[in-house]
Amino acid sequence: MTSTTSSSTAIWRQMGWRICKIRCLRPVPDPRGLPNQGGGTHTGEQSPACRCSVVSGVPARPRRPAGISHRYVAFLRGVTPQNAGMADLKRCFESAGFGEVRTVLASGNVVFSSGLTSPAEIQDLAEHAMAIGMGRTFGTVVRSAQSLQTLLDADPFAVFSVPQEAKRVVTFLRDAKEAGPDLPIERDGVQILKRLGNDVLTAYVPHPKGPVFMVMLEKAFGKDITTRTLDTVRKCLATA
Missing domain, CATH: 3.30.70.1280 (SP0830-like domains)
Structure with a gap:
């Protein structure tokens, strides 16, 4: 097995995804509509419903989504x-x-x-x-x-009292979380203001302790998040 395959295999094991060799160990629908207890048998080709990274020891190509709209x-x-x-x-x-x-x-x-x-x-x-x-x-x-355009059009920070020099950021939660902390939370120049669905609004003034706002956001919502300034979101939309 090549070093690339070994590296990919290790990554997928860390992520909790099972790895294909001869048989797919990740349960996938049988293309014939039959019950599938252990995964489909591979003969060098990847099942369209399987996203495992190795088929018969060879890195598999990701599925290509049909249509672009x-x-x-x-x-x-x-x-x-x-x-x-x-x-x-x-x-x-x-x-x-x-x-x-x-x-x-x-x-x-x-x-x-x-x-x-x-x-x-x-x-x-x-x-x-x-x-x-x-x-x-x-x-x-x-x-x-x-x-994202709907979020920006709403001018969500306008209703809050935020220092003019404060940076305005949006934190994107990867997965839906049913519960979260009571907001707002304010400390060390950071204001975690409001959650809008799976997006969180925060304003902060740079602090001598460093990125205090990131520590507070991870404590409140976990590490499966990522944060961008409002200006970065605007630039992304300008490119879209």
């Missing part, structure tokens, strides 16, 4: 110019079958088109493509361009 923005967690090239990210998204792919800034913002309508499925597909194409993956949160 919706614009999305993917916000990747933890991307910097030092750990990921924007050209590499663009190639990964294109290899997953997404169209009109563009990166915005160097902080892991990818604008693209897809015929898929489930952000959760798009997130999984994008992470899969990065694992195969880059040997690593970044936590990905997807929002439709339409939902």
Whole structure:
């Protein structure tokens, strides 16, 4: 097995996704509509319903979504110019079958088109493509361009008393969380103001202690989140 395959295999095990070799260990629908107890038998080709990363020891190509009609923005967690090239990210998204792919800034913002309508499925597909194409993956949160435009059009910070010099940021939660802390929360120049669905509004004034707002957001909503300034969201929409 090649080093690329070994690396991808390790990533998928860490993520809790099972790995295909001769048989797919991840339960997938049988194309004939028959009950599937252990996964379909592979003969060198990947089942269309399977997103495992290795088939018979060979890296598998991600599924390509059929049709392109919706614009999305993917916000990747933890991307910097030092750990990921924007050209590499663009190639990964294109290899997953997404169209009109563009990166915005160097902080892991990818604008693209897809015929898929489930952000959760798009997130999984994008992470899969990065694992195969880059040997690593970044936590990905997807929002439709339409939902982001609706958020900006509402001017959501206008109703709050926020210092003029404060930075306004939006935190995107990857998964729906039923419960959360009572808001607002204010401390050390940080105001976690309001949750709108799976998006959280925060304003903060830079603090000598560093990024206090990130520590507070992770404590409140966990680490499966990513945050962008309102200006970055506007730039992404301008590209969309």
